Amino acid sequence: MKKILVLGAGKSATSLIHYLLERAEQEDWQVTVGDRDIELARHKVEGFDRGHAIRFDVEEEERKEQLIRDHDIIVSLLPAFLHPKVSKACLKIGRHIITPSYVSKEDVSMNEDFEKAGLLFMGEMGLDPGIDHMSTLQIVHDIENRGGNITAIRSFTGGLIAPESDNNPWNYKFTWSPINVVLAGQGTAQYLKDNKRKYVPYNRLFSLYETYNIADYGAFEVYANRDSIIYLDKYELNNIPTFIRGTMRRQGYCDAWNAFVKLGWTDNGFPIVGADQLTYNDLLEAFLPKTENGKSLRENLADFLDIDTSHETMSKLAWLGLFDNVKIPLKNASPAEILKDLLEPKWKLEPQDKDMIVMLHIIDYELNGETHRYKANLIVKGQDAENTAMAHTVGWPLGIMVKLLSQGKIKSRGVKIPIMPEVYEPVLKELEDFGVLFTHEDSVLVG
Amino acid sequence: MKKILVLGAGKSATSLIHYLLERAEQEDWQVTVGDRDIELARHKVEGFDRGHAIRFDVEEEERKEQLIRDHDIIVSLLPAFLHPKVSKACLKIGRHIITPSYVSKEDVSMNEDFEKAGLLFMGEMGLDPGIDHMSTLQIVHDIENRGGNITAIRSFTGGLIAPESDNNPWNYKFTWSPINVVLAGQGTAQYLKDNKRKYVPYNRLFSLYETYNIADYGAFEVYANRDSIIYLDKYELNNIPTFIRGTMRRQGYCDAWNAFVKLGWTDNGFPIVGADQLTYNDLLEAFLPKTENGKSLRENLADFLDIDTSHETMSKLAWLGLFDNVKIPLKNASPAEILKDLLEPKWKLEPQDKDMIVMLHIIDYELNGETHRYKANLIVKGQDAENTAMAHTVGWPLGIMVKLLSQGKIKSRGVKIPIMPEVYEPVLKELEDFGVLFTHEDSVLVG
Numbered sequence: 001m002k003k004i005l006v007l008g009a010g011k012s013a014t015s016l017i018h019y020l021l022e023r024a025e026q027e028d029w030q031v032t033v034g035d036r037d038i039e040l041a042r043h044k045v046e047g048f049d050r051g052h053a054i055r056f057d058v059e060e061e062e063r064k065e066q067l068i069r070d071h072d073i074i075v076s077l078l079p080a081f082l083h084p085k086v087s088k089a090c091l092k093i094g095r096h097i098i099t100p101s102y103v104s105k106e107d108v109s110m111n112e113d114f115e116k117a118g119l120l121f122m123g124e125m126g127l128d129p130g131i132d133h134m135s136t137l138q139i140v141h142d143i144e145n146r147g148g149n150i151t152a153i154r155s156f157t158g159g160l161i162a163p164e165s166d167n168n169p170w171n172y173k174f175t176w177s178p179i180n181v182v183l184a185g186q187g188t189a190q191y192l193k194d195n196k197r198k199y200v201p202y203n204r205l206f207s208l209y210e211t212y213n214i215a216d217y218g219a220f221e222v223y224a225n226r227d228s229i230i231y232l233d234k235y236e237l238n239n240i241p242t243f244i245r246g247t248m249r250r251q252g253y254c255d256a257w258n259a260f261v262k263l264g265w266t267d268n269g270f271p272i273v274g275a276d277q278l279t280y281n282d283l284l285e286a287f288l289p290k291t292e293n294g295k296s297l298r299e300n301l302a303d304f305l306d307i308d309t310s311h312e313t314m315s316k317l318a319w320l321g322l323f324d325n326v327k328i329p330l331k332n333a334s335p336a337e338i339l340k341d342l343l344e345p346k347w348k349l350e351p352q353d354k355d356m357i358v359m360l361h362i363i364d365y366e367l368n369g370e371t372h373r374y375k376a377n378l379i380v381k382g383q384d385a386e387n388t389a390m391a392h393t394v395g396w397p398l399g400i401m402v403k404l405l406s407q408g409k410i411k412s413r414g415v416k417i418p419i420m421p422e423v424y425e426p427v428l429k430e431l432e433d434f435g436v437l438f439t440h441e442d443s444v445l446v447g
Numbered sequence: 448m449k450k451i452l453v454l455g456a457g458k459s460a461t462s463l464i465h466y467l468l469e470r471a472e473q474e475d476w477q478v479t480v481g482d483r484d485i486e487l488a489r490h491k492v493e494g495f496d497r498g499h500a501i502r503f504d505v506e507e508e509e510r511k512e513q514l515i516r517d518h519d520i521i522v523s524l525l526p527a528f529l530h531p532k533v534s535k536a537c538l539k540i541g542r543h544i545i546t547p548s549y550v551s552k553e554d555v556s557m558n559e560d561f562e563k564a565g566l567l568f569m570g571e572m573g574l575d576p577g578i579d580h581m582s583t584l585q586i587v588h589d590i591e592n593r594g595g596n597i598t599a600i601r602s603f604t605g606g607l608i609a610p611e612s613d614n615n616p617w618n619y620k621f622t623w624s625p626i627n628v629v630l631a632g633q634g635t636a637q638y639l640k641d642n643k644r645k646y647v648p649y650n651r652l653f654s655l656y657e658t659y660n661i662a663d664y665g666a667f668e669v670y671a672n673r674d675s676i677i678y679l680d681k682y683e684l685n686n687i688p689t690f691i692r693g694t695m696r697r698q699g700y701c702d703a704w705n706a707f708v709k710l711g712w713t714d715n716g717f718p719i720v721g722a723d724q725l726t727y728n729d730l731l732e733a734f735l736p737k738t739e740n741g742k743s744l745r746e747n748l749a750d751f752l753d754i755d756t757s758h759e760t761m762s763k764l765a766w767l768g769l770f771d772n773v774k775i776p777l778k779n780a781s782p783a784e785i786l787k788d789l790l791e792p793k794w795k796l797e798p799q800d801k802d803m804i805v806m807l808h809i810i811d812y813e814l815n816g817e818t819h820r821y822k823a824n825l826i827v828k829g830q831d832a833e834n835t836a837m838a839h840t841v842g843w844p845l846g847i848m849v850k851l852l853s854q855g856k857i858k859s860r861g862v863k864i865p866i867m868p869e870v871y872e873p874v875l876k877e878l879e880d881f882g883v884l885f886t887h888e889d890s891v892l893v894g
Contacts, residue, residue, distance in 0.1 A: 188714050188782070197733045199719075199782075201711025203650040208736050227717070264648025267635050270674070272646075286644045289655050335635070335646075 001028045002406045005067060007056055007086060008077030009035035009044045012100075012126075014386070015395025016075065017044045017051070020402060024050035027406060032071065058085045068093050073402055075099065083107070087121055094119060098401050100126025100394050103234075107415050115414035124417040125401050126394035127357065128157035131378075131431070132245070133417055134397070134424035135438060136361055137235060139376060141421065143365045148372070150240050152364035156212070156222045157357070158248025159390050162381045163217070165353035169316045171250030173347045175355040175382075175390040182266055182340045184247070189224035191244035192232070200224050206258035211251065212360060214377050220358065221254045222246035235419055248358050256316040259305055260339060263287045268336035275328045275338060283338065284322055298323055320346055349385040356381050357389040359438075364445070371445040376438045396434055400427045448475045449853045452514060454503060454533060455524030456482035456491045459547075459573075461833070462842025463522065464491045464498070467849060471497035474853060479518060505532045515540050520849055522546065530554070534568055541566060545848050547573030547841050550681075554862050562861040571864040572848050573841035574804065575604035578825075578878070579692070580864055581844070581871035582885060583808055584682060586823060588868065590812045595819070597687050599811035603659070603669045605695025606837050608796075609803040609828045610664070616763045618697030620794045622802040622829075622837040629713055629787045631694070636671035638691035639679070647671050653705035658698065659807060661824050667805065668701045669693040682866055695805050703763040706752055707786060710734045715783035722775045722785060730785065731769055745770055767793055796832040803828050804836040806885075811892070818892040823885045843881055847874045 004020055006013060013033070020031045031048075034056025035041040045051025058064060058078060068074055068089050076086045076099045083101055090097040091110060096119055103123035114121050124130055136155050143150060161173045174181060189200040200208055209221040228245040232238065249257075260266050264287050272283070284301065285291055291300045301317070302309045317323075320342060330338055349355060359378040364371060382389035397418070404410050404426055412420055418427065428436075451467055453460060460480070467478045478495075481503025482488040492498025505511060505525060515521055515536050523533045523546045530548055537544040538557060543566055550570035561568050571577055583602050590597060608620040621628060636647040647655055656668040675692040679685065696704075707713050711734050719730070731748065732738055738747045748764070749756045764770075767789060777785055796802060806825040811818060829836035844865070851857050851873055859867055865874065878884075 187716055188711055190717075196729075199711055199734045200736070201714060201734075203709065203711070204736060229720070262650065264635055264646055264650070267648060269634055270637075273676070282643075287646045287648075289647070289651060 001030060003030045003071040004073050004402055005071035006033045006075045009033050009041040012391055012394050013077050014044060015391045016398045019396055019399030021045065021048040021051045027403060058082050065089055065093060068095055073405055075398055075402060091117060096120045096405055098122045098125055098398055100130060100398060102129060103415060103417055111415040118413055120410065120413050121415040122401055122418065125397050130397050130418065131393055132157050132359060133419055134428055135376060137419045138424050138428060139361060139363055139374060146367065148365040148367040150363065150365045152242035153240055154244050154362040156246040156248045156360045160250060160356045160358055162354040162356040169319050170253060172253060173349050175349060175388050178340045178344050182336050183268055189226060191224050191228040193242050195241040197229065206254045206261055209254040214360060219251040220248045221251055222248050223254055234417055252312050256313040259313055259317060265335045265339045268334045271332040271334055272338065273332055275333055276331045278328050279325050280322055280328060281325050283328065351385050353385050354382045355388045355390055357393050373443050373445050375441045378438045380436055393436060396431060397427055400430050448477060450477045450518040451520050451849055452518035453480045453522045456480050456488040459838055459841050460524050461491060462838045463845045466843055466846030468495040468498045474850060505529050512536055512540060515542055520852055522845055522849060538564060543567045543852055545569045545572055545845055547577060547845060549576060550862060550864055558862040565860055567857065567860050568862040569848060569865065572844050577844050577865065578840055579604050579806060580866055581875055582823060584866045585871050585875060586808060586810055586821060593814065595812040595814040597810060597812045599689035600687055601691050601809040603693040603695045603807045605805045607697060607803045607805055609801040612800040616766050617700060619700060620796050622796060622835050625787050625791050629783050630715055636673060638671050638675040640689050642688040644676065653701045653708055656701040661807060666698040667695045668698055669695050670701055681864055699759050703760040706760055706764060712782045712786045715781045718779040718781055719785065720779055722780055723778045725775055726772050727769055727775060728772050730775065798832050800832050801829045802835045802837055804840050820890050820892050822888045825885045827883055840883060843878060844874055847877050
C-alpha cells in the first residue's frame with residue numbers, strides 16, 4: 001500500500017483528487033487531502049472509502065512533519081510562496097514531492113540534496129508549465145532522433161472560453177486567479193529571436209503580440225510569457241536561434257487590455273484613497289492625461305489611445321461599464337484591485353459554461369537540406385464551471401505522475417521539470433485517453 | 448551642556464556636522480558622530496574639540512540604546528528603511544529625533560506615543576522634503592492671514608548643475624544617489640488639478656512634464672513627484688483645488704529620459720544574464736521591438752521613439768555612448784544597474800563643479816475679488832563637489848532645528864513635518880544668512 005498526501009483542496013485540486021481516488025482501489029492507495037478548511041477537503045473526498053480529509057496548516061511545523069512522515073508521496077498545490085515549507089520538509093524526512101508550480105532558483109539550489117537523498121522533486125507538472133514542456137520536448141527529441149536540426153521553438157498556451165460559451169466581446173472568462181490575470185506580464189519578458197535576445201518591458205508587452213490561426217478556431221493573439229531564455233537550459237538544449245514561450249488570447253484582447261496598462265489601472269502598488277466616493281467615470285478621468293472640454297469621456301479616452309471611438313477596444317471597455325456613472329464599491333483599493341473587482345462578475349464562468357485550453361507549438365527544423373515547420377496544437381474543452389479544462393489539464397498530469405512514481409517507473413531524482421522521455425511518454429499517452437490530444441502537422445517551408 | 452548624536456557620516460552629513468561643530472562652543476554642545484565606518488566619522492569631526500567619532504551599527508541593540516540614552520537630541524541620516532530602529536529606541540528611551548527622510552505611515556502611527564512622551568519626531572527636515580514645506584507654508588499662511596483664499600499650490604524642486612559647470616547635453620550631473628535617480632518616479636504619481644485627482648503611471652510620467660521659466664536661468668521641465676495629495680492633510684489645508692509637487696530638470700531632459708523608460712532600461716527587477724558578453728549596441732537592439740535591416744541602430748531607435756535622428760534626444764543618447772560598440776562591464780546586472788553604471792562617470796561632479804538647487808513655488812489665491820499669482824523661487828549654488836548646495840540645503844535645516852530644540856524654542860511634540868511657524872520662521876530666517884534666499888513676486892492675473 002502507498003499513502004498519498006495532497007496538500008491544498010482548492011478549485012485546482014478536484015481533478016487530481018478524483019483521478020487518485022478513482023484508482024485508489026486498483027493501485028492500493030490511501031489518499032489524504034489536507035486543507036486549512038477541512039470542510040473543503042471533506043467535500044473533495046466524499047464517497048470514497050480510501051479518501052481522508054484533514055485540517056492542514058503549513059505553519060504547524062510538527063504536525064506537518066508528522067503528516068509527511070506518514071505518507072509516501074506528497075503533492076503540493078499550495079500557493080508558490082508556501083512551497084519551500086513543504087519541499088524542505090520532504091527533503092528532511094525523505095519523501096518525493098510533486099507540484100504544478102514554477103521551479104524557483106531556491107528550489108533548484110536543493111537539486112543535489114534531493115539527488116543524494118534519492119528523492120524526486122518534480123515541479124512544473126501541470127498544464128503551463130507542464131503539458132507544454134512535455135509536448136514540446138516529445139516533438140523536439142523526435143526531430144533530433146531523426147537527425148533534424150532545430151532552429152526555432154515557439155510554444156504558446158491559453159486558458160480561454162469555448163466558442164459555445166463565449167458570449168462577451170473580450171472572448172475571455174476567468175478560469176484562473178482573477179488578480180493574477182490582472183497582474184499578468186508585469187516585469188520584463190525575455191526570449192530569443194534569430195540568435196539575439198529580446199527584452200519586452202511591461203509597457204510594450206500587450207502591443208507586441210503576434211497573431212496565429214488554428215484551423216476551425218480562428219485567430220489567436222500571443223504575447224511573450226515571462227523569461228523564455230531560462231528554459232533553453234532547463235530543456236537541456238543549446239544553440240536554438242529562436243525560442244519563445246507565449247500566452248494566448250483571442251483576437252482583439254491585447255489591444256483592449258493594453259488600454260488598462262497605458263492608463264495605469266493594473267498597478268497594485270498603492271491605494272486609491274476613498275475610491276468609494278468615485279465613479280468608474282471619475283477614475284477614468286483621473287487617469288487620463290488630458291480631457292478636452294466639449295468632448296465626451298469616451299472621445300477623450302479614444303484620443304488618448306489614439307483610436308477611433310468606433311474601434312472594437314472602445315466597445316470592449318464600454319461593455320465592462322467603464323463609462324458608467326456607477327460608484328466604485330471598494331474603499332481603499334489599488335487600481336488593480338478595482339479592475340479585478342470590475343471584471344470578476346463580467347468574466348465569471350456561468351455554471352454550464354465550458355472553458356477551453358489552447359496550446360500551439362511551432363517548431364522549425366532543418367533535415368536533409370530542407371526547412372520544416374512542425375505544428376502541433378491542442379484544444380481541450382471543460383464540461384462545466386466545476387469541471388474545467390483548466391482544472392483537468394493541471395490535475396491529470398499530477399495524478400499520472402503520482403501513479404508512475406508509485407509504480408516505481410520513474411528513475412529520475414533531484415529537482416526536475418518534466419522534460420525526460422520516461423515522464424512525458426507515459427503521461428502524454430495516458431492524457432490521450434482523457435481527450436488531451438494534439439493535432440500534428442509537418443510541412444516543408446519553400447523559399 | 449547638551450549632547451547631540453548624529454547617526455550616519457556619509458556625504459549628506461558634512462554640512463550638518465560642520466554646522467553643529469562650529470557652534471558647539473557657543474551653544475555648549477558635545478557632538479558625537481556615529482557611522483559603521485569609524486574612519487569616515489573621524490574625518491568629519493577632525494579638528495574640533497567637541498566632536499567625537501564612534502563606530503555605530505544600528506543592529507547592535509544594547510549599544511544603540513546606551514548611545515541614545517547618553518545623548519539629548521538624535522539626528523538620523525540613516526537610510527530610510529533603518530529609521531524605525533532608531534525612532535523606536537528614541538521613543539522608548541525618551542529622546543527627540545530629527546531626520547531629513549520622508550515620514551512613513553509607520554512613523555505617523557507613533558504620533559500619539561511621541562506626544563504623550565513629550566517628545567518631538569521631526570521628519571522631512573532637509574531640502575525636498577524640508578525647505579519646500581517650510582517656504583510653501585510660510586507663503587500660504589501669510590496669504591491666509593491677509594484673508595486670501597488659496598486656489599492652487601504648485602511646488603517644484605530640482606537638484607541640478609550650475610550653468611558655469613554645465614558642460615553636458617543632459618544639463619544634469621549626480622548630486623544624489625545615482626541609483627535613486629535611475630529609479631526615480633516608479634509607481635504612480637498623484638496630484639490634484641481643479642478639484643480632481645490626477646494619477647500618472649510611470650509609463651507616462653516623463654512625457655507629461657510642464658515647462659516653467661525662471662528669470663536669468665531659462666526653462667525647466669517639471670514632472671509630478673510621488674503622492675502630492677497626502678500633503679494636503681499634512682499641510683493641514685483643505686479644499687485647495689490644485690495641488691502638485693514636482694521635480695525639476697533642465698529643458699530636454701524628460702523627453703530623453705523617457706527613451707530609457709520606453710526601452711525598459713530602468714527596470715531593476717531582473718538580471719541581464721551574461722551582460723558582459725554584450726555591447727551597449729547589443730543591449731539596445733535587444734530592447735528595440737523592431738530593427739529594420741538596412742537601417743542603422745540610430746535610425747531604428749529614432750523610429751521607435753517616433754522622432755527624427757536629428758532630435759536632441761538622439762544626441763543626448765549618443766553622448767552617453769549608447770551606440771558605441773563597447774562591452775558592458777557588468778556580468779549579471781539589472782538594466783537599471785547597467786544604466787547607472789553607464790551614467791555614473793558621465794554625470795560625475797568634477798572637483799571644482801558647482802551644483803545648483805532650484806526651487807519654484809507658484810501659488811494662486813483670491814483676495815478682494817482679484818486673482819493673484821504668487822511666485823517664489825530659490826537658487827542655491829554649491830562651492831565644489833565636496834561642499835554641494837545639495838548637502839548644504841539638507842544639512843543646514845537639520846542643524847538649525849537641533850539648535851532651536853536645544854534652546855528650548857520648539858513647543859511642538861509628536862511626529863511632525865516642518866509646517867509650523869515656530870519652526871519655519873526661525874529656520875528660513877537663519878537660512879537667509881547662508882544665502883538660501885527666495886525671490887518673491889506677486890502679480891494680479893488678468894482675465
